Amino acid sequence: MRSTLKKGDKIIVSLLVLFVAFFIFERYVFSKSKADSVIIRSDGTIVKDIPLKDNGEYLIKSKEGELTCIIQSQEVKVIESTCPDKLCTKQGWISKQGESIICLPNRISITITGGNNVVDSTTY
Amino acid sequence: MLTISAFVVIKNRTDSEYLTTEIYSMNTVIQINISGKDKKDATDAVTQEINFLNQKFDDFSPQSDVSKINDNAGKNAVEVDNVTIEIISKALECYKETDGAFNISVAPLSKLWGFKGNEHKVPLESEIKQTINLVNINDLIIEGNKVMLRKTGEAIDLGGIAKGYTLDKIKEILPKYNLKSAIINMGGNILTYGISNKGNWLIGIKNPREDGVVGKITIKGSKFISTSGDYEKYFIENGKRYCHIINPSTGLPSDKIVSVTVVSDKGYLGDAFSTAFFVLGKEKSLELANKSGVEIIGFDKNLNPFFTDGIKNEVNIEKGG
Numbered sequence: 001m002r003s004t005l006k007k008g009d010k011i012i013v014s015l016l017v018l019f020v021a022f023f024i025f026e027r028y029v030f031s032k033s034k035a036d037s038v039i040i041r042s043d044g045t046i047v048k049d050i051p052l053k054d055n056g057e058y059l060i061k062s063k064e065g066e067l068t069c070i071i072q073s074q075e076v077k078v079i080e081s082t083c084p085d086k087l088c089t090k091q092g093w094i095s096k097q098g099e100s101i102i103c104l105p106n107r108i109s110i111t112i113t114g115g116n117n118v119v120d121s122t123t124y
Numbered sequence: 125m126l127t128i129s130a131f132v133v134i135k136n137r138t139d140s141e142y143l144t145t146e147i148y149s150m151n152t153v154i155q156i157n158i159s160g161k162d163k164k165d166a167t168d169a170v171t172q173e174i175n176f177l178n179q180k181f182d183d184f185s186p187q188s189d190v191s192k193i194n195d196n197a198g199k200n201a202v203e204v205d206n207v208t209i210e211i212i213s214k215a216l217e218c219y220k221e222t223d224g225a226f227n228i229s230v231a232p233l234s235k236l237w238g239f240k241g242n243e244h245k246v247p248l249e250s251e252i253k254q255t256i257n258l259v260n261i262n263d264l265i266i267e268g269n270k271v272m273l274r275k276t277g278e279a280i281d282l283g284g285i286a287k288g289y290t291l292d293k294i295k296e297i298l299p300k301y302n303l304k305s306a307i308i309n310m311g312g313n314i315l316t317y318g319i320s321n322k323g324n325w326l327i328g329i330k331n332p333r334e335d336g337v338v339g340k341i342t343i344k345g346s347k348f349i350s351t352s353g354d355y356e357k358y359f360i361e362n363g364k365r366y367c368h369i370i371n372p373s374t375g376l377p378s379d380k381i382v383s384v385t386v387v388s389d390k391g392y393l394g395d396a397f398s399t400a401f402f403v404l405g406k407e408k409s410l411e412l413a414n415k416s417g418v419e420i421i422g423f424d425k426n427l428n429p430f431f432t433d434g435i436k437n438e439v440n441i442e443k444g445g
Contacts, residue, residue, distance in 0.1 A: 104153060119326045121309045
């Protein structure tokens with residue numbers, strides 16, 4: 001059977017299909033929720049971005065000093081630090097999205113990011 | 125058409141992603157998240173403003189206006205920047221509105237308890253009595269751009285208002301740029317600006333006794349959120365917790381509640397009032413909050429929450445109570 005669409009109509013329909021496909025693709029690629037990861041900043045700059053599932057021990061250096069953190073069973077903890085107050089080592093484990101350990105004297109921050117249900121920021 | 129649309133969509137998507145910057149200033153960590161076309165320029169301007177104000181207000185730096193005022197107490201009037209005059213005037217306004225619960229002249233007491241360094245101690249009663257005589261806001265004399273404290277040993281500390289005031293200044297800067305939204309967290313004091321990528325902003329309140337958050341507040345549009353609690357700076361002696369917020373009238377660390385969060389339209393006011401509410405406790409705080417048109421969420425010693433009516437439906441408590 002002959003198509004009732006003229007050549008011009010076909011072009012328009014094809015373009016529309018492509019257009020819709022592009023938007024679906026674009027939404028999928030850009031809006032996909034990211035997996036949980038541990039972002040470590042030293043002196044304000046990201047020095048490590050580690051998947052939360054990657055167990056291991058990490059040494060982080062800054063201009064002010066250094067600390068060692070471990071990732072184990074989707075949790076993060078600072079085990080050693082050169083800072084005087086040791087508040088970072090006393091904080092214990094963090095495991096939830098949006099949680100941070102901040103070592104002010106060393107200017108190092110460790111934050112768990114990812115997912116869509118996380119708070120935008122935390123007041124304290 | 126398709127190519128142009130695709131380009132515009134991708135460009136908008138890139139613009140609406142947050143540019144996240146972390147800086148250390150005002151003796152704390154500051155996270156700046158800005159989205160929109162001019163996010164880079166806006167972040168630079170915000171960083172510059174924070175560093176400028178820190179230079180004026182930081183009492184740990186001998187060159188700051190605050191240090192100059194304190195070092196010359198009982199001696200000379202010192203000339204300070206306009207911003208220092210402005211923040212002191214706002215601090216005096218908050219002193220009046222909170223019946224003295226917020227008092228920047230409390231600094232000698234904070235020092236006595238060791239909260240200006242890391243050598244915390246419980247002072248003798250006689251020492252507290254003596255030091256309270258140095259806490260007198262009326263001894264802070266302002267003439268033009270000159271400031272003087274009347275007696276030697278008197279001192280001011282802007283720690284309870286400087287972060288909120290700085291967020292006010294940042295809120296004045298942001299509209300000069302083409303931005304979508306911004307969220308700035310300055311040591312726990314937050315400015316939300318515009319509409320978040322998700323719609324409303326979701327702000328966590330730190331759990332005063334455990335890791336993680338104790339509740340979440342939904343914030344619509346631009347607001348300031350400040351919290352005062354007994355868990356950030358404190359020490360424990362003989363089983364008793366002593367926190368850094370000193371009641372200016374008793375000279376003792378405040379212990380009526382464990383945390384209070386203020387949501388307001390003015391940064392300086394939210395910051396100063398959260399300190400005052402922490403000193404005043406539940407009933408007086410609710411009364412003053414209702415009178416001043418700010419919303420509060422607090423937690424008493426048993427971690428039971430209390431709220432002003434205007435925010436009840438915006439808060440989701442996860443634990444406690």
